[in-house]
Structures are given as C-alpha cells and as structure tokens.
Amino acid sequence: xxxxxxxxxxxxxxxxxxxxxxxxxxxxxxxxxxxxxxxxxxxxxxxxxxxxxxxxxxxxxxxxxxxxxxxxxxxxxxxxxxxxxxxxxxxxxxxxxxxxxxxxxxxxxxxxxxxxxxxxxxxxxx
Numbered sequence: 819x820x821x822x823x824x825x826x827x828x829x830x831x832x833x834x835x836x837x838x839x840x841x842x843x844x845x846x847x848x849x850x851x852x853x854x855x856x857x858x859x860x861x862x863x864x865x866x867x868x869x870x871x872x873x874x875x876x877x878x879x880x881x882x883x884x885x886x887x888x889x890x891x892x893x894x895x896x897x898x899x900x901x902x903x904x905x906x907x908x909x910x911x912x913x914x915x916x917x918x919x920x921x922x923x924x925x926x927x928x929x930x931x932x933x934x935x936x937x938x939x940x941x942x943x944x
Contacts, residue, residue: 831846844871844872850870850879851866851870851874851879851880851881851882852881852882852883852884853869853881853882853883853884854883854884854885854886854887854888854889854893854928855888855889855890855893859883859890859892859893859896860892862881862882862883863881863883863896866881869881883896883897883900884928884929885897885918885922885928885929885934886918886919886922886927886928886929887919887922887923888922889915889918889919889922890915891911891912891915893915894906894911894914894915894918895911897934898938901931901934901935903935903938906942910941910942913941914937914938914941917937917940917941918934918937921933921937
C-alpha cells in the first residue's frame with residue numbers, strides 16, 4: 819500500500835464512520851511513524867521495529883524524524899544530512915539544538931522544515 823492509498827483509506831474510513839482519525843492512531847494515524855525524541859533516531863531510520871510496533875514499510879510508509887522541544891543533537895545532525903545541508907561542528911549543533919528547542923516550546927508544536935532552514939542559516943552565517 820503506497821502513501822496515496824493509505825491517505826485514501828484514511829479518508830474513506832473517516833468519512834464512513836464520521837469520526838476523524840487521530841494523528842497518533844496505530845496504522846492509519848498520520849503521525850504513527852514519526853519521532854521527535856533525540857534518543858533512537860538511528861533506529862527510526864535503520865531498524866524501525868525497535869521503535870515501532872509494526873514496520874512502516876508494511877503500510878507504504880517510512881519512519882520520519884521531526885524537530886521540536888524533545889530533539890537531541892542526533893536529530894539535528896540527522897536533519898542536516900537529510901536536507902543535504904552538510905556537516906556541522908559540535909558548537910554549531912548545540913546552538914541549533916537550543917534554538918530548535920526554544921521554538922518548539924514557544925510554538926507548542928514541532929519545528930517546520932522552513933523554520934529549521936532559517937535557524938540553520940542564522941547560525942551558520944554568524
């Protein structure tokens with residue numbers, strides 16, 4: 819089942835039952851295979867069964883790492899690589915992490931990719 823088929827299944831099920839599917843619901847929830855915590859980031863990408871009850875690939879999905887108040891340096895380094903932004907040193911990672919956590923707390927939500935890119939640009943130009 820690919821991502822479009824899964825989204826279609828979510829929509830049909832939600833419409834027929836007249837109940838929205840919560841983001842964190844197993845299998846169909848859009849946030850089911852997302853992790854924010856810095857701990858276990860390598861597992862999310864390389865060995866998903868350590869982090870998730872079912873393998874995301876069974877549902878045409880993949881594990882996803884998001885950034886926010888619970889992120890760690892591993893998450894920052896991972897996102898830098900995922901977005902092709904290159905490598906950063908320990909000090910830069912610490913500053914970026916601090917700003918990401920701050921934004922996550924202020925927003926009470928995860929940090930969007932465009933917000934992360936702005937933080938990285940700010941830190942790397944200083």
